[in-house]
Amino acid sequence: MVRTRLDLDRIRTAQRLIDPVFLDSPLYRCEAMEPVLGCAVSIKLETANPVRSFKxxxxxxxxxxxxxxxxxxxxxxxxxxxxxxxxxxxxxxxxxxxxxxxxxxxxxxxxxxxxxxxxxxxxxxxxxxxxxxxxxxxxxxxxxxxxxxxxxxTCEGAATIGLELAELRHQAEHPVVLIALGGGAMATGVGYVLKTLAPKVEIVCVQPAGAPAMTWSWQQRRVVTTDAIDTIADGVAGRRPIPEVLDDLLVVADDAVLVQESSIVTGMRLLLDHAGLVVEPSAALGIAAVLENRDRFAGRHVVTIVCGGNVDQDKYRHWVGL
Structure with a gap:
């Protein structure tokens, strides 16, 4: 069992405290997107609830x-x-x-x-x-x-997503779970559960290149702050990583990558065109990571957590060209 601040028993207790409307969110293969991305794609849909996010x-x-x-x-x-x-x-x-x-x-x-x-x-x-x-x-x-x-x-509540993804341990291949990285609650929570219950699952965190503080911190194994941010993915746009959260992330994340704004926008458009989903930019980070690393994910089973769907409609139409 991996060692972080989190605890599996507390996470299971948290699951019992959470209104069922937030639990057991849809998890399904999105075959329509697979020819475009060159890999098997499953979506964990965290927008199908009253607040349209995993929070x-x-x-x-x-x-x-x-x-x-x-x-x-x-x-x-x-x-x-x-x-x-x-x-x-x-x-x-x-x-x-x-x-x-x-x-x-x-x-x-x-x-x-x-x-x-x-x-x-x-x-x-x-x-x-x-x-x-x-x-x-x-x-x-x-x-x-x-x-x-x-x-x-916040971490252990988000970690209940990991309990719902633990079935991935039964797959013959080694799937990868792509997680949007901002403050780190979802990445550390889901990462902890999967590394505990399904250690063969690869955990890859994804952050915009315009807000790279947590990714740089993970890469350098120390807190790195930035002076400014420049990204449309406002939900993950932090400048000052929290040391305790970084310590947890260093234990559970296999990789942390940065993606360009153009890839985020393309990811949003793909989720609209091939999955019928209107998502905020942070929710498209996983798709953006595949777009920028096709060889890495080719032929693999990728699970992306679509973490939020609260977006300004005018900006969204501009971004995706509607």
Whole structure:
């Protein structure tokens, strides 16, 4: 069993806390895409739920714990998907949620956070400034600060995806799972479960070249920060990796690769044309990795986690040429 901060028993307990609407997401072969990519492709669809992303798995765990305790208020920084998920999970549990986001975040995500009843505070900067502001709010008001990827609930909630992918261990060939890499909750969570239950599965993390901090950190085995980001994949656009998360990633990831913006856009278009899926850029990172490394994945079984579908429709139409 691999050693990280995560724990398999806690992950199984987390699975019991999560609303079933987020569990057992579709996993299916997408044969229509296979001639284009030159490999067998399966999609793990994490958009078929009320918040259209995998984040609800982690926020369900956190909200359940808060509802059972004395603290009824929580604040987080979010590029959009975490904030939506936390607001959804808190709504029927009587929790007060504050979400801090960049005012340049995807408008559709911000609108949905408001619609779900959370208090939304916008900052004139990127996600890292939002993280700083959320921490200041938590300290000032003495409330729970939810830090995505640092807080184990976010990792172990996401890790339940890995429990659902563990059936891959029964395959004769050695499949590869492609995971979008941002803060690292999904990559470390899914990676931990698969390396524990299905160690022959290859774990490849994928990040935009315009937001490479975590990939560079994985490659150099130390925290590497960047001064700026330049990518349409806002859900994975961080500049300051969390040391504890990097330590976990170093244990479970077999590789971490960077992809170009053009490949992300092409991946979004392929998912639309061949799978009928409207996805946000972060969700197309796995397809982008195959497009840029055809020889590496040729003839293999690739599983890509389509992690989010919250996208600005006008920008989406522009990106995919509609």
């Amino acid at each position: 609800g798995r982690g926020t369900e765990v956190i909200a359940s714990q808060l509802a059972a305790g004395n603290s009824r208020a929580v604040v987080c920084a979010s590029a959009g998907n975490l904030g939506q998920a936390l607001a959804w999970s808190a709504r029927d549990r009587g929790l007060d949620v504050t979400v801090v986001a960049s005012r340049f975040a995807t408008a559709a995500k911000l609108d949905r956070i408001r619609a779900l009843g959370a208090e939304l505070e916008l900052v004139d900067g990127d996600h890292e400034l939002a993280r700083d502001r959320a921490a200041a709010i938590a300290q000032h008001h003495g409330i729970r600060l939810l830090e995505d990827s640092l807080d184990l609930e």
